[in-house]
Amino acid sequence: MADNTSDIKLNADSFKPVAANNVDEQEKISAPSLTFFQDAIRRLRKNKAAVFSFWLLAIIILISIVSIWWTPSDPNAQHVAYANLPPKIANGSIPGFTGKANVGGNIVDKYAAAKVPKGTYYVLGTDYLGRDLFSRLMKGVALSLLIGLLATLFDLVIGVPYGIISGWKGGKTDTIMQRIIEIISSIPNLVVVILMLLLFTPGLGSIVVAMGITGWITMARLVRAETLTLKTQEYILAARTLGESPLRIALKHLIPNLSSTIIIQTMFSIPTAIFFEAFLSFIGIGIPAPNASLGTLLSDGQKTFRFLPYQMWYPAAVISIIMIAFNLLADGLRDAFDPKTQE
Amino acid sequence: MEKILEVKDLQIDFDTFAGSVKAIRNVDFHLNKGETLAIVGESGSGKSVTVRSIMGLLANNAQVTSGSIDFKGRDILKLSNREIEKIRGNDISMIFQDPMTSLDPTMPIGKQVAEPLLIHGSMSKKKAMARAEEVLELVGITNAKNRMKDYPHQFSGGQRQRIVIAIAIVNYPEILIADEPTTALDVTIQAQIIDLMKELQNKIETSIIFITHDLGVVAGIADRVAVMYAGKIIEYGSVDEIFYNPQHPYTWGLLNSMPTLDTDSDRLYAIPGTPPNLLNPPKGDAFAPRNPYAMAIDYEAMPPFFKISDTHYAATWLLHPDAPKTEPPVAIKKRQAEFQRLVAEGKINQPEYEEEGGVKDDAE
Amino acid sequence: MMQNNPQPQERKKLVEVKHLKQYFNAGRRNEVKAIDDISFEIYEGETFGLVGESGSGKSTTGRSIIRLYTPTSGEIEFNGTDISKIKHKDMLQFRREMQMIFQDPYASLNPRMKVKDIIAEGLDIHHLVKNEAERDARVNELLDLVGLSHDHATRYPHEFSGGQRQRIGIARALAVEPRFIIADEPISALDVSIQAQVVNLLRDIQKEQNLTYLFIAHDLSMVKYISDRIAVMHNGRLMELSSADEVYNHPLHPYTKSLLSAVPLPDPFYERNRHRKGYDDRIETDGQLRSLKEIVPGHFVLATEEEVAGYQAAAEEYHLDD
Numbered sequence A: 001m002a003d004n005t006s007d008i009k010l011n012a013d014s015f016k017p018v019a020a021n022n023v024d025e026q027e028k029i030s031a032p033s034l035t036f037f038q039d040a041i042r043r044l045r046k047n048k049a050a051v052f053s054f055w056l057l058a059i060i061i062l063i064s065i066v067s068i069w070w071t072p073s074d075p076n077a078q079h080v081a082y083a084n085l086p087p088k089i090a091n092g093s094i095p096g097f098t099g100k101a102n103v104g105g106n107i108v109d110k111y112a113a114a115k116v117p118k119g120t121y122y123v124l125g126t127d128y129l130g131r132d133l134f135s136r137l138m139k140g141v142a143l144s145l146l147i148g149l150l151a152t153l154f155d156l157v158i159g160v161p162y163g164i165i166s167g168w169k170g171g172k173t174d175t176i177m178q179r180i181i182e183i184i185s186s187i188p189n190l191v192v193v194i195l196m197l198l199l200f201t202p203g204l205g206s207i208v209v210a211m212g213i214t215g216w217i218t219m220a221r222l223v224r225a226e227t228l229t230l231k232t233q234e235y236i237l238a239a240r241t242l243g244e245s246p247l248r249i250a251l252k253h254l255i256p257n258l259s260s261t262i263i264i265q266t267m268f269s270i271p272t273a274i275f276f277e278a279f280l281s282f283i284g285i286g287i288p289a290p291n292a293s294l295g296t297l298l299s300d301g302q303k304t305f306r307f308l309p310y311q312m313w314y315p316a317a318v319i320s321i322i323m324i325a326f327n328l329l330a331d332g333l334r335d336a337f338d339p340k341t342q343e
Numbered sequence B: 001m002e003k004i005l006e007v008k009d010l011q012i013d014f015d016t017f018a019g020s021v022k023a024i025r026n027v028d029f030h031l032n033k034g035e036t037l038a039i040v041g042e043s044g045s046g047k048s049v050t051v052r053s054i055m056g057l058l059a060n061n062a063q064v065t066s067g068s069i070d071f072k073g074r075d076i077l078k079l080s081n082r083e084i085e086k087i088r089g090n091d092i093s094m095i096f097q098d099p100m101t102s103l104d105p106t107m108p109i110g111k112q113v114a115e116p117l118l119i120h121g122s123m124s125k126k127k128a129m130a131r132a133e134e135v136l137e138l139v140g141i142t143n144a145k146n147r148m149k150d151y152p153h154q155f156s157g158g159q160r161q162r163i164v165i166a167i168a169i170v171n172y173p174e175i176l177i178a179d180e181p182t183t184a185l186d187v188t189i190q191a192q193i194i195d196l197m198k199e200l201q202n203k204i205e206t207s208i209i210f211i212t213h214d215l216g217v218v219a220g221i222a223d224r225v226a227v228m229y230a231g232k233i234i235e236y237g238s239v240d241e242i243f244y245n246p247q248h249p250y251t252w253g254l255l256n257s258m259p260t261l262d263t264d265s266d267r268l269y270a271i272p273g274t275p276p277n278l279l280n281p282p283k284g285d286a287f288a289p290r291n292p293y294a295m296a297i298d299y300e301a302m303p304p305f306f307k308i309s310d311t312h313y314a315a316t317w318l319l320h321p322d323a324p325k326t327e328p329p330v331a332i333k334k335r336q337a338e339f340q341r342l343v344a345e346g347k348i349n350q351p352e353y354e355e356e357g358g359v360k361d362d363a364e
Numbered sequence C: 001m002m003q004n005n006p007q008p009q010e011r012k013k014l015v016e017v018k019h020l021k022q023y024f025n026a027g028r029r030n031e032v033k034a035i036d037d038i039s040f041e042i043y044e045g046e047t048f049g050l051v052g053e054s055g056s057g058k059s060t061t062g063r064s065i066i067r068l069y070t071p072t073s074g075e076i077e078f079n080g081t082d083i084s085k086i087k088h089k090d091m092l093q094f095r096r097e098m099q100m101i102f103q104d105p106y107a108s109l110n111p112r113m114k115v116k117d118i119i120a121e122g123l124d125i126h127h128l129v130k131n132e133a134e135r136d137a138r139v140n141e142l143l144d145l146v147g148l149s150h151d152h153a154t155r156y157p158h159e160f161s162g163g164q165r166q167r168i169g170i171a172r173a174l175a176v177e178p179r180f181i182i183a184d185e186p187i188s189a190l191d192v193s194i195q196a197q198v199v200n201l202l203r204d205i206q207k208e209q210n211l212t213y214l215f216i217a218h219d220l221s222m223v224k225y226i227s228d229r230i231a232v233m234h235n236g237r238l239m240e241l242s243s244a245d246e247v248y249n250h251p252l253h254p255y256t257k258s259l260l261s262a263v264p265l266p267d268p269f270y271e272r273n274r275h276r277k278g279y280d281d282r283i284e285t286d287g288q289l290r291s292l293k294e295i296v297p298g299h300f301v302l303a304t305e306e307e308v309a310g311y312q313a314a315a316e317e318y319h320l321d322d
């Protein structure tokens, strides 16, 4: 209250009335205009873990794309003579990548023992058939990501429209569609896969079909719940009173407002799908030999884990990194999109 | 009168992406024992932030850059979290705006009302439940004994707000802060809640800080009123002084823009424009750009408080002795005439004015 | 504002609601009789106020009139045609003539759309503009009308204050040049000082474009100010209907009296001496058949045949006082 006003110079002009400002001037918005997405991305950027995950995944995806055309060596080519070679880089001066292994208490240069020509080395070693593990890992990751991509596709093509229709129509349609979802989700995934295996041969095909049957359920549920609340929002009512058709309402109003839910859920369903494939391959009903996937690599590595741990370490590390990165990114996205955490 | 709470020179900024929001700018006020102080002002003027700072409930990005809040000889702003928690819900409690979200839908109401007692006191569970029942009766939940086990959704909106009040007063707090407790309610229920709060104040002798932007409600409940604009208190005084003899052009605008039942003119008075952006608060009087009475000085310097009576102060350059005499809007003049009449008829007291040379004196 | 005794015969009825009932979850355990047999007319060019407490069925009434809901029974006529019988091809035209302004300035604008696209939504649906340039010009015109500046067009709703958002909602409704606007509590979420801006705007455009309003609110002083006639609603039924002044100065139904006695006024002396009148709803729930009866010309009250005489006596007393 005790504003010190002695330093204010008052003069005759001080008390001259000033015409009120232009109202337009006052209503000007000075802050930069950010769309919802720009704002969300700004918030995402602040989340170090999510940003790091994002770039990590970007690199992994890039490498996988490269692997479609190029791998250091043919991932399925067998060199029985070069079986079970440990990892080695260049001249073997990097610890852990020396090409030497502990055999019965003695450090042995396995590369020399197998008479591998100088200049040939395997970054992550070879498996029991002498196949280059690095190339196989590249292929495996690519396959896992492909499965993730297909899972996204099912989420978007089946889950999203299913949820929107169910939520928007409401009433009987909704009841029936929800019963169908309940029935599907009450059957364990594994049972579905085994049923698939009875019909098809094991392989990418049956995994994909199994995912197609069950993978989109969570997405459909989330989208339906969100649609139910969006549908009573006044801007949707306003669109209806203006005469907008349901299809256009879905495209113009629902999907943009569902987009954050959809993006976040995809980020969660990709690792789920990857893990699902790995699990199936691991127990031997997934991708058939000789093709590599993260699951088959783990399964093969596990058999010799006690003696040749590197064969399992690297695929295990990679799958863990992918899973964690997707989850961290999804968490980050959720926080970024959720207005409640807005500062 | 005994001061129970005194806020001095409070200044709170919020760090945001766009910069630092100067939400509270040098706010001073005090609360007397047993009175109801209403804080009114536009959305975003800083009412909630002010009272949240008293409760120690500021958001993480808030920064108290100066000031003190004296309560019982201690500065709340300097207390540790543990110490504040002891005060919160015990000596000072708060009622929030939305009765739907302040109750736990999964807990019977009796337990919810008793909870503050169990957290703070060493009271036995049985005793706490007995007190809860008593307080539920007090706030007008009929048949409280049998309804203690009911869940929030089994009550109407008005009853739920009563339960929220019951939780807030179960410890017989010395200060009750109500942040727009009736905004979400109907006029009929609103009137009941206001009557209830007045009645409670008599019974348990708490002091109340009541936040609202409804001037009708203020007229009904307040002893004193503080008007906030853009993070500052711009006028404060007794309820009669603010309603019948307002001095700040913003208070004029607020009172003027409410239609009374006999407003017949073709247009309502509307304060033009929107409040300033608190990222860069203006140098002078923040209200100047919307003020039809603005003077050159308003854009230059922040007006100090000028004294109108012992209890009534307003921060506007119009009160400066050198300022030209201004005629307030017709509706305000009507109010002033009404004031004279009521004072003459002895229905309200003439505010006292005592010359003083203290800090609150005007500028020169 | 209007004279005390409206002469309905001379004025054109724009909206006619006849024995409208709107039940939710009809026939099930959780049935809600949101509207239970109401009838009223809205004349061309007037503002018809609808007041009542939360849950009394005000919004439902508005939404039934604009065909967001299908009535359980009863009829709604707009401009002489029964709206439930409008053919699909005429529906678009109906959507142009009747528009709605919503309560919640935060929920009524799509957060992902730019202001200009929000305002132009109706223009696009009804093909009222031929090209982008014309569209922009029309949007600017509408922004001018509601007192917003042209550079607001490319901004997003979250950048605006409540009052500004409400004005955007009004511009969206006006874009299709409606004749009748349902305003569902357009100001109750706004600050007092901003309420006046919006109310003035609504009145100005009403005069300019000869609009008819159904104005829904629970703030009785604002309704009194803006409305020509007022209906008081409670539990899905109309309690009283008359000119604004009649309802305020000469309320007859006990519910109206109770509601009026609860309105807080910005006058401490009045407030200190205010006596709230309680309301005993047995008058609605005693099982007797009641309908709106004309007590004095233009003043209707929900009553039984027997109660009419009592209300008439009360009305007479008022008029002796004047």
Ligand SMILES: Nc1ncnc2c1ncn2[C@@H]1O[C@H](COP(=O)(O)OP(=O)(O)OP(=O)(O)O)[C@@H](O)[C@H]1O
Pocket: A343, B014, B015, B016, B021, B023, B041, B042, B043, B044, B045, B046, B047, B048, B049, B050, B059, B060, B061, B062, B213, B278
């Ligand atoms: N956590 C925060 N981060 C940034 N700014 C904030 C935060 N909390 C409040 N503010 C800003 O502080 C100012 C005062 O907010 P406050 O909630 O006190 O307003 P209010 O007067 O209570 O308004 P209302 O009537 O809408 O409740 C506003 O400009 C608001 O945007």
Ligand SMILES: Nc1ncnc2c1ncn2[C@@H]1O[C@H](COP(=O)(O)OP(=O)(O)OP(=O)(O)O)[C@@H](O)[C@H]1O
Pocket: C024, C025, C032, C033, C034, C052, C053, C054, C055, C056, C057, C058, C059, C060, C061, C218
């Ligand atoms: N879609 C719905 N399904 C079921 N019940 C509904 C639905 N919409 C409204 N109701 C119920 O109908 C009644 C009337 O609701 P309505 O929204 O018309 O009230 P209102 O007078 O507009 O109240 P408010 O002032 O709170 O907006 C309420 O009891 C409400 O719960």
Ligand SMILES: [Mg+2]
Pocket: B047, B048, B049, B179
């Ligand atoms: Mg607040």
Ligand SMILES: [Mg+2]
Pocket: C058, C059, C060, C184
């Ligand atoms: Mg409503």
